[in-house]
Amino acid sequence: MFYRLQLDDIVKEAEKQKCSLSDLIKERESLETGMTIEEITKTMEEMYQVMWEDYHSGVESDNRSISGLTGGEGWRLMNYVKENANHPGGIYIKAAARAMGVSNTNASMGRIVATPTAGSCGIIPGVLITLAEEYGKNKDDVVDSLIVAAYIGKVIAENASISGAEGGCQAECGSAAAMAAGAGVHMRGGRPKQVAQAAAFALKAVMGLICDPVAGLVESPCIKRNGFGAVQALLAMDMALAGIESIIPPDEVIIAMGEVGRTMPVTLKETSEGGIASTPTGKRIAEYLENAGSNCLQQFLIRNQ
Amino acid sequence: MNIFDIIGPIMTGPSSSHTAGAVKIGHAALRLFGKKPDKAIIRLYNSFSKTGKGHGTDKALIAGLLGFAPDDSRIFNAMAEAKKAGLEAFVEFMGENNAYHANTAEIVLYHDSDSMRIIGKSIGGGRIVITQVDEYETGYTGEYHGLMTIHKDVPGVVSHVTSSLAKFGVNIAFMRLYRKTRGSQVMMIIDTDNPIPEKVQDLLSKHPQIEKAAILNKK
Numbered sequence: 213m214f215y216r217l218q219l220d221d222i223v224k225e226a227e228k229q230k231c232s233l234s235d236l237i238k239e240r241e242s243l244e245t246g247m248t249i250e251e252i253t254k255t256m257e258e259m260y261q262v263m264w265e266d267y268h269s270g271v272e273s274d275n276r277s278i279s280g281l282t283g284g285e286g287w288r289l290m291n292y293v294k295e296n297a298n299h300p301g302g303i304y305i306k307a308a309a310r311a312m313g314v315s316n317t318n319a320s321m322g323r324i325v326a327t328p329t330a331g332s333c334g335i336i337p338g339v340l341i342t343l344a345e346e347y348g349k350n351k352d353d354v355v356d357s358l359i360v361a362a363y364i365g366k367v368i369a370e371n372a373s374i375s376g377a378e379g380g381c382q383a384e385c386g387s388a389a390a391m392a393a394g395a396g397v398h399m400r401g402g403r404p405k406q407v408a409q410a411a412a413f414a415l416k417a418v419m420g421l422i423c424d425p426v427a428g429l430v431e432s433p434c435i436k437r438n439g440f441g442a443v444q445a446l447l448a449m450d451m452a453l454a455g456i457e458s459i460i461p462p463d464e465v466i467i468a469m470g471e472v473g474r475t476m477p478v479t480l481k482e483t484s485e486g487g488i489a490s491t492p493t494g495k496r497i498a499e500y501l502e503n504a505g506s507n508c509l510q511q512f513l514i515r516n517q
Numbered sequence: 518m519n520i521f522d523i524i525g526p527i528m529t530g531p532s533s534s535h536t537a538g539a540v541k542i543g544h545a546a547l548r549l550f551g552k553k554p555d556k557a558i559i560r561l562y563n564s565f566s567k568t569g570k571g572h573g574t575d576k577a578l579i580a581g582l583l584g585f586a587p588d589d590s591r592i593f594n595a596m597a598e599a600k601k602a603g604l605e606a607f608v609e610f611m612g613e614n615n616a617y618h619a620n621t622a623e624i625v626l627y628h629d630s631d632s633m634r635i636i637g638k639s640i641g642g643g644r645i646v647i648t649q650v651d652e653y654e655t656g657y658t659g660e661y662h663g664l665m666t667i668h669k670d671v672p673g674v675v676s677h678v679t680s681s682l683a684k685f686g687v688n689i690a691f692m693r694l695y696r697k698t699r700g701s702q703v704m705m706i707i708d709t710d711n712p713i714p715e716k717v718q719d720l721l722s723k724h725p726q727i728e729k730a731a732i733l734n735k736k
Contacts, residue, residue: 375641
């Protein structure tokens with residue numbers, strides 16, 4: 213099998229040198245891009261700053277999307293968490309609420325960070341901000357874990373895809389969950405090997421997931437899938453930290469995801485011609501938006517309630 | 518690709534491929550054309566055609582042609598911005614075409630009697646590839662600073678270009694030549710680690726065998 217870049221390679225190197233995975237990635241990126249390690253850290257801090265702002269704007273208000281189709285999903289789930297302080301879902305439900313909130317910000321055409329894409333932009337901030345709060349980690353810890361997340365995404369982009377139009381939702385929300393899972397392991401002090409294992413678990417959980425946006429908008433089912441992606445990432449992280457190992461090596465899982473994406477029918481890859489986009493209601497929503505814009509859609513949604 | 522192609526760009530929603538990627542295709546087209554276009558015809562194919570309206574792909578491409586960055590808040594007023602800037606833009610939704618990638622835009626730019634046809638694809642997370650410039654098949658990603666020349670396919674032109682770059686301490690990362698037929702014309706695209714000084718363009722434009730030279734520096 214031919215790999216352009218492997219997780220296995222950097223994991224082994226980090227384990228051999230007994231160094232931090234994020235330090236090793238920064239060194240490699242510095243060599244490759246000519247950026248200094250300080251510049252890399254500073255740029256990632258800027259990304260984190262935007263994520264932090266998005267999460268707040270996402271869960272603190274009932275922000276409608278530009279189309280009017282969605283809005284306030286993250287806010288609603290966060291309020292539910294606050295009202296049920298003893299909810300046994302704990303960090304899982306908080307991470308999902310934050311992921312959906314960031315995704316809401318995106319749908320309202322806010323300024324976001326593609327992680328790795330805009331359609332999947334909630335998962336990584338949702339997971340990492342929640343873990344940092346829960347485990348008392350500071351900004352530097354989150355930034356280091358984002359470096360790890362980015363490298364996992366780079367390996368996936370080199371060997372498979374991070375595009376819904378090329379590989380379906382598994383390539384977007386699946387990749388984001390894999391990145392968040394690995395980054396979560398790193399933040400929790402797991403071994404480099406466990407970082408790669410967590411990424412593999414998250415990808416396997418959604419292998420084959422299609423991209424079927426209603427009316428071609430990054431809203432339904434995308435916002436909710438960001439919530440699910442965050443939960444899958446956390447479970448993948450915990451599995452890896454528990455010492456569970458993937459039967460199939462992580463790099464082979466990535467190749468398999470790319471292959472599934474290539475053979476997936478084009479109707480299921482961000483063309484809005486399959487899945488929930490092609491249901492009678494999905495088609496009607498598309499028609500309303502096409503003909504009459506979002507005002508008319510509001511009336512349609514109210515009538516259907 | 519570097520890690521900030523994955524975590525990043527900071528952009529205006531809702532889609533990295535259909536919005537941010539489209540801005541980048543438009544911007545790459547502008548850089549390759551090398552001057553302000555006064556008219557643009559944009560054709561969208563496959564997923565770009567089918568879901569482009571909801572993602573603002575049409576506006577994003579025009580925003581790129583105006584030189585806006587993916588996080589510019591003016592993207593969604595791109596039509597009005599184009600009018601202000603004197604750019605007449607037409608968008609056609611072409612539906613499915615198996616010859617093209619899932620997210621493909623074709624852009625024809627005009628300035629007086631000059632024109633250029635560019636085909637670009639958006640491959641996810643805001644990354645793009647320009648696959649065709651006029652009759653040349655290319656693989657330009659826009660991820661680096663760089664330079665494009667159209668010159669006669671004769672010995673010595675490439676060395677003139679590379680030595681001009683060396684004079685200004687510019688290091689070459691990637692370099693590709695696309696030739697129509699032997700001895701005819703060739704397009705060369707060079708990706709560089711450093712931004713290319715404006716003076717290089719003068720140096721190249723004076724060479725008798727170089728028909729066109731455009732600097733492709735990133736913002």
